[in-house]
Each structure stands twice: as C-alpha cells, then as structure tokens.
Amino acid sequence: MPSPYVRRQRLAAEIRKLRESRGLTTDGLARIMFYNRAKISRLENAAVRPDVAEIMNMLNALEITGSQYDKFLKLAHEAAQKGWWDKYGVSMGPRQKLYADLEYNADTVREYNQTLMPAVLQAPEFISALVELDECQGKIDYVPERMADARMRRQRELLRPDGPSYETVLDESLIHRLAVPPEAMIAQLHHMIRVVSEEERITVRVLLHDTRVPGGFLPMSSFYLYAFAEPGDPPIAVLETVTTDVVLTQRGEVERYTGMYDRLRKAALTREDSIAFLERVANRLTDQTGSGT
Structure with a gap:
C-alpha cells in the first residue's frame, strides 16, 4: 500500500494545478462544487483524508475524462486508505x-x-x-x-x-x-x-x-x-x-x-x-x- 499521506500531498498538488489551469480561484471552485472555501483549502493543503465521491463530483463538474480522470481517481482512492496505525x-x-x-x-x-x-x-x-x-x-x-x-x-x-x-x-x-x-x-x-x-x-x-x-x-x-x-x-x-x-x-x-x-x-x-x-x-x-x- 502506498503512503496515504504522500498520496494526499500528490492529490493536493494535482487539484491546485487543475484549478489554476481552469483560471479558477479557491472561491470559484468552491462555488462550482457548492462547497465552502475551507473544504477546498483543506483538500489543497492535504489536511484531510479525501472523500472519493467528492473528488468524483469535482472531476465531473470540471468535465475531466479519460486518463486524467483515471489518474485523479487512483490518487483519491490511495489517499483515502487507512493503515494499520489508524486502529490505535x-x-x-x-x-x-x-x-x-x-x-x-x-x-x-x-x-x-x-x-x-x-x-x-x-x-x-x-x-x-x-x-x-x-x-x-x-x-x-x-x-x-x-x-x-x-x-x-x-x-x-x-x-x-x-x-x-x-x-x-x-x-x-x-x-x-x-x-x-x-x-x-x-x-x-x-x-x-x-x-x-x-x-x-x-x-x-x-x-x-x-x-x-x-x-x-x-x-x-x-x-x-x-x-x-x-x-x-x-x-x-x-x-x-x-x-x-x-x-x-x-x-x-x-x-x-x-x-x-x-x-x-x-x-x-x-x-x-x-x-x-x-x-x-x-x-x-x-x-x-x-x-x-
């Protein structure tokens, strides 16, 4: 299993890159997703374990398809994993x-x-x-x-x-x-x-x-x-x-x-x-x- 923390860092960087490529601010992406700005900021700072369904909604809202969609989804699944340490x-x-x-x-x-x-x-x-x-x-x-x-x-x-x-x-x-x-x-x-x-x-x-x-x-x-x-x-x-x-x-x-x-x-x-x-x-x-x- 890859490190969920490292995958959250990679996912955060990819989300920031995607948002900026669309010319969106954090507030702008939050409005499209009907989220508050804090939720987007936490994702972009790798501060929380991502919800895979929310990442899928984001990709759909930004019309991401094909291999790029698959890459994001794979990162999201790996970033959301729990390790043996979580049971403690x-x-x-x-x-x-x-x-x-x-x-x-x-x-x-x-x-x-x-x-x-x-x-x-x-x-x-x-x-x-x-x-x-x-x-x-x-x-x-x-x-x-x-x-x-x-x-x-x-x-x-x-x-x-x-x-x-x-x-x-x-x-x-x-x-x-x-x-x-x-x-x-x-x-x-x-x-x-x-x-x-x-x-x-x-x-x-x-x-x-x-x-x-x-x-x-x-x-x-x-x-x-x-x-x-x-x-x-x-x-x-x-x-x-x-x-x-x-x-x-x-x-x-x-x-x-x-x-x-x-x-x-x-x-x-x-x-x-x-x-x-x-x-x-x-x-x-x-x-x-x-x-x-």
Whole structure:
C-alpha cells in the first residue's frame, strides 16, 4: 500500500494545478462544487483524508475524462486508505501516525535524533520509562499499553523483509541527559545494539558530544528525511517541535535538510564504531549500577 499521506500531498498538488489551469480561484471552485472555501483549502493543503465521491463530483463538474480522470481517481482512492496505525486511535496520536504512514512505504528513512532514542528502535523497558517521564509533565491522554504496542508494531514494520533502509544519527548527549532509570537505558542500548547488529539495512551512527560539525550551522531540532521509490512521490522532511511536527515538501527546503544530515553523518562515528561505543556505555552503566540487565 502506498503512503496515504504522500498520496494526499500528490492529490493536493494535482487539484491546485487543475484549478489554476481552469483560471479558477479557491472561491470559484468552491462555488462550482457548492462547497465552502475551507473544504477546498483543506483538500489543497492535504489536511484531510479525501472523500472519493467528492473528488468524483469535482472531476465531473470540471468535465475531466479519460486518463486524467483515471489518474485523479487512483490518487483519491490511495489517499483515502487507512493503515494499520489508524486502529490505535488516540493511543498512537497524530504525530506517531504520521511517522508510521511515511515509514510504511518509504525506500529510505534517515533521522537526526537530538533529544530522544529513535521510536522505531525503542525497547519495551525504555518505552515504559518514557511514559513515566510524560506523566511528570501532566495527565496523559493515551493508554500506555496501547501506545507501547503501537510503537513495537512500528518496529516490526520497519524490520519486515521489504521494509525501508534506515539510518539515524544519534546525538550522544541524549544518552546521558535523559532522566530514565539506568536499567531502562541499559536495556535500550542492548536492544538497539542487537537490532543493528542483526540487520545490515539498519544503521545507528553516534555523534559524540565534543565533535565539531563543519560546513554550516547546527540543526535546531531533530528531523526526519523520507525518500520513496515511485518517481512521482517527492522526498519529505519532517521537523520535530515540542508540540507538533512541521512537514516540508518543497524541493529546496528538503535539500537543505538533506545537506545538513550529510554533514552530521560525516561527523558521526561509523556504524561499527557506534556499536562499540554503545556497548561501552552499556557496560559502564551496568558496572555503576550493578545491574544484570
């Protein structure tokens, strides 16, 4: 199944192009369709899952036929699909659903993680510790067990035989600064080492805290890069903030973050040296705590 989110982006672009080719404003198209302007704007901004029947009505009103009609209808059907992530409801949340959607049909996933271990590589013990941290900030609006189940499902999807190539640059500071119990961090490090060691297409590169990153400014937040095998699906960058995520689809913006990622990757440890580093940290924590985790 193609990514419904990516298909919504493509459908939105095609609707804008079609509207502009007919010399119509958003208000003009809304009047023809007997819709309000907000509905057309949401479609053109890929903000909602499209109603296939409404797309068909739009195509008929604009007298679209033949292969162009078929192309629009195919995009609408794919954009309207639901994925495995939708069954988790609020326990997964819109941010996690977005990531799961993009990961599902990506060819490559590349991440820079500045403040948190990669969600798709988290151990159950570490996820439980994160829930406790979340509860420190106020009442949570999800069922922890369902959230943990959804996150482990994301990991299984990443590791499926036809899953994407995945690489993350991991800032060393988060290993030391995140206030989870040592046992949870030890379990997380061992889990990540095991997954990376067993799967060649999964790579973790550690960016040491005292490493200089030449060539430009440092990133201001964690970010994620997705590329897709189908030529019509554009690459996407997602920037993480405290309350929401910013999705970038413009070529120049995505290329800027791709260049930043390449600089971080070059400055980070190699795959093999990163595994060795994580093993040393896990062993040191084990010695300090006397944990046999």
